[in-house]
Amino acid sequence: MIRAAVMGWPVSQSRSPLIHGYWLKQFDIKGDYGRVAIEPDRAGDFFARFADSGLIGGNVTIPYKEVAARAAYHRTPIVERVGAANTLWIEDSVLHADNTDGTGFAANLDERAPGWDRTPGEALVLGAGGAAAAVVDVLIDRGFSVRIVNRTLSRAEVLAARYPGRAHADVLSEANRYAATAGFVVNTTSLGMKGDGAIDLDMSVIPEDAVVTDIVYVPLVTPFLGMAAARGLRTVDGLGMLLHQAVPGFEHWFGRRPSVTAELRALIEADL
Known part of the structure; x- marks a missing residue:
């Protein structure tokens, strides 16, 4: 099973699992998107060893966007410019980082x-x-x-x-x-x-x-x-930003490009 997650501290408030869970169900993909809470004292080591985490990728939320960017082997031009990453994935056995915010x-x-x-x-x-x-x-x-x-x-x-x-x-x-x-x-x-x-x-x-x-x-x-x-x-x-920034990551991890729909927005609004 393909596994991805949102990573941060704290992370319990994130609606990302609901968004990606909706798309996984829509595409009938056997995958999982969860939450990983990372204590501050182990954040550097976690991202440095991301390939061993059991995750194919994930989203990074506060306060680790800069830490994740530094840990990546390959960074997109936007990550190089801003020094922060919110989207990670493993490709060719190395960590890649993008910023879709x-x-x-x-x-x-x-x-x-x-x-x-x-x-x-x-x-x-x-x-x-x-x-x-x-x-x-x-x-x-x-x-x-x-x-x-x-x-x-x-x-x-x-x-x-x-x-x-x-x-x-x-x-x-x-x-x-x-x-x-x-x-x-x-x-x-x-x-x-x-x-x-x-x-x-x-x-x-x-x-x-x-x-x-x-x-x-x-x-x-x-x-x-x-x-x-x-x-x-x-x-x-700000809800639309959350929804739209999630699209590229899902495509990286699960191989299908989803759409932001009124139904998805209503689902997330109902959970706020």
């Missing part, structure tokens, strides 16, 4: 906010972690000028330095200053998840034609998105 992020917006990048201007990105790196990369690719704000300035500066002249860094407390001219605003931090604080951003200063999105999907409508919607701004939740 950016493609999933863009596919979600293309589906639920058509035209969001038609006239790319300034984008404000809250956070500078592994997911933010993929989001910034795709925003740059779509033509945006990006401002990254983060609680730890140095981390934002490292990310911005990969795109000289196209991305700039500042501290999170300065977010309102840049929101006033941003046509696109995205939260990539864990703030807004159930029980994990809130984002102090003044939605009233954001241009009325801006698009606001959050990569957090539990709750589906985060306080961040709720405030944006109350202001009348166009919003996109």
